[in-house]
Amino acid sequence: MTLIQSSETLDPLGIAESWIDEGRSVALATVVETWGSAPRPAGSHLVIDADGSFQGSVSGGCVEGAVVAEAADVIVDGKARMLEFGVADETAWRVGLSCGGRIRVFVEKLN
Amino acid sequence: MEIAALRAINREREARRAVIYLSDVATGSGRVIREGDVVEAELTGPVRSAFANGKSTLVEAAGREWFLSVCAPEPRLVIVGAVHISQALAPMAHIAGFDVVVVDPRTAFATPERFPDLRLHAEWPEDWLRQQPLDPYTALAAVTHDPKIDDFALTEALRTGCFYVGALGSRRTHAKRLERFGEAGLSADRLATIRAPIGLPIRAASPAEIAVSILAEVIGALRSRGIEETEV
Numbered sequence: 408m409t410l411i412q413s414s415e416t417l418d419p420l421g422i423a424e425s426w427i428d429e430g431r432s433v434a435l436a437t438v439v440e441t442w443g444s445a446p447r448p449a450g451s452h453l454v455i456d457a458d459g460s461f462q463g464s465v466s467g468g469c470v471e472g473a474v475v476a477e478a479a480d481v482i483v484d485g486k487a488r489m490l491e492f493g494v495a496d497e498t499a500w501r502v503g504l505s506c507g508g509r510i511r512v513f514v515e516k517l518n
Numbered sequence: 519m520e521i522a523a524l525r526a527i528n529r530e531r532e533a534r535r536a537v538i539y540l541s542d543v544a545t546g547s548g549r550v551i552r553e554g555d556v557v558e559a560e561l562t563g564p565v566r567s568a569f570a571n572g573k574s575t576l577v578e579a580a581g582r583e584w585f586l587s588v589c590a591p592e593p594r595l596v597i598v599g600a601v602h603i604s605q606a607l608a609p610m611a612h613i614a615g616f617d618v619v620v621v622d623p624r625t626a627f628a629t630p631e632r633f634p635d636l637r638l639h640a641e642w643p644e645d646w647l648r649q650q651p652l653d654p655y656t657a658l659a660a661v662t663h664d665p666k667i668d669d670f671a672l673t674e675a676l677r678t679g680c681f682y683v684g685a686l687g688s689r690r691t692h693a694k695r696l697e698r699f700g701e702a703g704l705s706a707d708r709l710a711t712i713r714a715p716i717g718l719p720i721r722a723a724s725p726a727e728i729a730v731s732i733l734a735e736v737i738g739a740l741r742s743r744g745i746e747e748t749e750v
Contacts, residue, residue, distance in 0.1 A: 417615065420589065424528050427521055435519060439543065439585045440576045450574025450587050487546040513585070515546055517521050 419452035419463035423517060432457040434478035436514045438465045439489075445508035453512075457482050465512050466492070478514050487515035519548060526550050527589045534653050536590040538568055543576070543583040561586075571743055591655045592617045593681075593740055598643055598671045599662035600627035603686070607659070607729035608636050614733060616657075621646050623667065643671035657682035657736045659716060663691070665698065673699060676708050682739035684716040684732060713739075 419435075426433045436453040438445070446467035453463040453471060455478035465474055470492045477490055493509045523539065527550055530537045540557070541548030551557060557565050560579035568575055568586045577584050595611045597604045600622035611618045619637045622628040628640035639646050647670075652658060658675035660668035663686060672695075675683040685692065692714040699709055717731030718738070 418592065420524065420528055420531070424521075424524055427524070435524075437585070437587060439574075448573070449576065449585075489543070513543065513546070515519055517519055517524055 417462070419454045422462045423452075423454040426454070426456055427517060432482045433517045434481045434514055435517055436465055436474045436478060436490075436512050438510055439513050440511040441508060442510075443508035445510045447510075453478075455479075455482075466510065470510070470512075474512055474514065481514050481516050485516050485518065487513065489513055523548065523550055531589055531591045534591045534655060536569060536572070536588060536655070538565060539587040539589060540565070541585050541587070543585050548585075572740075591653075594619065594653075594656040595736060596621065596652065596656055596658045596671070596675075598622065598658065598660040598668055599686075600624070600629075600633060600638065600640075601661055602725040603661050603728050603732070605632055606726035607661075607732055608633060610729055610733050611736070612636065614737065616736075619650070621671070622662065643667065643674070647671065647674055652678040652680050654679045654681055656680050657684075657739065659684045659686075659732055659736070661686040661716070661732075663687055665695070669695070669698065672712065673702065673704065676704060676711065681743055682713065682736050683711060684713040684735065686716045687714060689715065 423433050423435055434455045436455065438447055438449050438451045441449055447465055451465055453461055453465045453474055455461045455475050459475055459479065461471065461475050464471060474490065477488060481488060490512045527537055527539060536553065538551040539548050540551050551565060553569050558580060561584060564575065564577045564586060568588050572588050572590050574587045577586065593616050595616040595618050597607060597620045600620050604620055608618045608620055619639065620633055621639045621641060621643055623640060623642045625640045628638055630638060652675055658671060658680050660672050662668050668685060672683060672685055685695065687695065696709050713735055717728055718735045720731050722728040722731045
């Protein structure tokens with residue numbers, strides 16, 4: 408039954424605490440607002456460490472890369488940031504939500 | 519968020535209580551709110567409804583933006599009956615994010631071989647529930663057909679406010695069940711909340727298909743908490 412992950416390993420707040428106990432620097436990203444057909448509701452978490460390891464999700468996988476990159480800066484300077492993502496701009500290499508929704512994501516360091 | 523707040527949130531969730539992490543969006547500072555705590559007057563209503571429906575939300579009050587992050591305990595599914603349906607329901611519910619427990623006093627049914635890697639208790643529900651009480655973040659599905667095993671668990675689930683109470687059995691079996699429970703003093707309103715016949719009506723035929731219909735019904739109940747009946 409190795410296909411089935413234990414549910415604790417999928418709980419971002421539990422993971423955040425266990426990473427801190429291991430001495431890792433951790434940032435927490437939280438969806439605070441959504442418009443339109445956003446894939447994950449407000450309150451969804453992504454937890455990120457200084458090496459860029461992450462668990463959880465704030466979208467269907469569309470903007471996690473950008474959030475992880477911002478989280479690296481948040482971990483270094485300790486300053487929280489509010490990120491906003493909208494529809495992908497097809498003419499540019501910018502991340503966005505292909506579902507057409509918009510989300511606001513708050514990224515903060517746990518300290 | 520401070521690490522101390524994160525730890526406090528996780529301890530409350532482990533104790534099967536929901537909390538709200540209330541933060542001022544502009545400053546990022548926040549605090550942990552327990553059910554019943556006194557908060558700013560403008561936030562009383564939003565805090566109450568967030569506890570009721572379990573949904574995190576952004577609100578504007580007192581000229582500021584506040585984020586109410588609802589941190590609820592892991593939803594639990596207690597399955598009474600280590601039967602064929604449960605062999606499919608338990609792993610499916612586990613994948614869907616439920617903490618799953620199977621209870622059945624019949625040791626021929628409740629074997630680790632039939633339920634690998636799952637929490638399984640070969641005990642009477644009366645005995646097991648004394649150590650592990652039910653709560654509002656728990657769903658109970660009684661699937662043995664046997665009143666000796668199902669009845670106590672079902673009445674406990676109604677008494678403790680489980681967010682879902684489902685019972686396997688035909689309409690006739692259920693009518694008899696309601697008669698017994700009514701004689702035991704449970705109100706008609708309470709009894710009406712039992713989902714029976716159990717599961718969404720998808721014409722499920724096999725045990726695994728019935729498991730899908732039960733799991734879908736449990737998720738529907740979990741996500742409809744605090745929503746008026748008319749909206750469901």
